[in-house]
Amino acid sequence: MWFVFGGKPLRFSLREFHIITGLSCSQIPSENEIEEHMNLDSISMWKRLFGADNLNIDVPQVIAMLQDSYLSDWKKLPLALIVILDGIVVCPDKHLKLTLEYVEMLNDIDFFLTYPWGRESFLQTYARLGPPASSAEVSIGDPIKELRIRLMQQNAACYGFLLPLQLLAFETIPLLLSKIPSFDDFTNFFEYTGGKLSETILHYESIIETESDPELTVQSILYYPLDLIHMDFSWEDDVQDEKVEYLESLICGGYEFEAYDFFGGDASIHPLTSNKKTVKEEVNMKEEAQVNKKLVKKEVNVKKKVWVKKLGQCPRQPKAIDNLKKDIFEKLDSMNAASPR
Structure with a gap:
C-alpha cells in the first residue's frame, strides 16, 4: 500500500508492519497443520474455558473472568492471550467477539505464540484501509469508487491493528513527530496516570501544516536490519507491477519527489489547507x-x-x-x- 504525503511517496507493506511491531509475518500454515495443534479429538478448548453453553463470548467478558480471584491458574494465560489477540492485534469489529478458531489454537500454547499473527493482523488492517472486497453477502460493483466514498467521510471506523500505521508516520516523517506535545517523553505505557491515555496528541491542523511545510522530509521506504533480508514477505497472489518497481528504483536512487509527480485522484473535494x-x-x-x-x-x-x-x-x-x-x-x-x- 502506498500513500502520498506532501508530494512524497510512503510505503506501508507487510515488511514495514513487521519492522514496527516485531510480530511474526511468515507464511500462514496450512489448515491441516493448524488442526493438528488443536487436538480436536479431545474436549475443545472453548468448552474447557467457557463451558458448553456459552457460545457467544466477547473480550469484555474475558477481562471480567481474569479479574475473578477464584479463576483457575491454568486458564489465566490462555485467556490473557485471547484478549490481546481478539481485542487488539486482530480486532475484527466493534463487537469484539472471540474467534472460535483462535481459541482452539490455545490448546498448544507454543504453536500459538509462534503463529504468524503479524500477517493475520496486517490482512485485517488492510481490509479496512484498502478497497473493499466482494463477499457472498455483499457485492461490490466498483471497489475504487467505494474506497473513494469511504475516504471522503468525516469519520470512519477502522479495525485491525492501526497503531503500526501511526508509528510508521512518526518514524518516517520527523517533522510530524515534532508536533506532538512532549515528543521526547519516553514514559512507558504502565507509568502513565490519569486521563493521559485519552489525550489527543496530534490535531488535524498540525498534520495539514506539516504536509505544506517547506522543510518536510519523508523516508519513503522504512529500511530494515540485515537479518530480515531472508524473511519471506511475499503473498501467494503477488503480481509484479512495473510502475511500483520503477517508483522504488527512483526512491533508492535518491530522486527528490514533488507534488506534480503524482497526478489524478479525487478532485471533487476542496484542497486541504491549514487555517x-x-x-x-x-x-x-x-x-x-x-x-x-x-x-x-x-x-x-x-x-x-x-x-x-x-x-x-x-x-x-x-x-x-x-x-x-x-x-x-x-x-x-x-x-x-x-x-x-
Whole structure:
C-alpha cells in the first residue's frame, strides 16, 4: 500500500508492519497443520474455558473472568492471550467477539505464540484501509469508487491493528513527530496516570501544516536490519507491477519527489489547507484594534484636559461655558466610541 504525503511517496507493506511491531509475518500454515495443534479429538478448548453453553463470548467478558480471584491458574494465560489477540492485534469489529478458531489454537500454547499473527493482523488492517472486497453477502460493483466514498467521510471506523500505521508516520516523517506535545517523553505505557491515555496528541491542523511545510522530509521506504533480508514477505497472489518497481528504483536512487509527480485522484473535494494563518491574522487584528482603541482614548483624555484648561481661562459665564464644555465632550466621546474595538 502506498500513500502520498506532501508530494512524497510512503510505503506501508507487510515488511514495514513487521519492522514496527516485531510480530511474526511468515507464511500462514496450512489448515491441516493448524488442526493438528488443536487436538480436536479431545474436549475443545472453548468448552474447557467457557463451558458448553456459552457460545457467544466477547473480550469484555474475558477481562471480567481474569479479574475473578477464584479463576483457575491454568486458564489465566490462555485467556490473557485471547484478549490481546481478539481485542487488539486482530480486532475484527466493534463487537469484539472471540474467534472460535483462535481459541482452539490455545490448546498448544507454543504453536500459538509462534503463529504468524503479524500477517493475520496486517490482512485485517488492510481490509479496512484498502478497497473493499466482494463477499457472498455483499457485492461490490466498483471497489475504487467505494474506497473513494469511504475516504471522503468525516469519520470512519477502522479495525485491525492501526497503531503500526501511526508509528510508521512518526518514524518516517520527523517533522510530524515534532508536533506532538512532549515528543521526547519516553514514559512507558504502565507509568502513565490519569486521563493521559485519552489525550489527543496530534490535531488535524498540525498534520495539514506539516504536509505544506517547506522543510518536510519523508523516508519513503522504512529500511530494515540485515537479518530480515531472508524473511519471506511475499503473498501467494503477488503480481509484479512495473510502475511500483520503477517508483522504488527512483526512491533508492535518491530522486527528490514533488507534488506534480503524482497526478489524478479525487478532485471533487476542496484542497486541504491549514487555517492556522487565518487564526493568527485574526488574533493580530484584534490586538491591533485594542491598541488603536487605547491610543484614541488617550488622545481624547489629553484633548479633554486641554479644553478644560482653555475653558478655565475664559471669562466667567457659567452657563455658556457649561454648554460649550458639553458639546466638546460629546464630540470627543463620539470619537472614542467610533474607535476600533
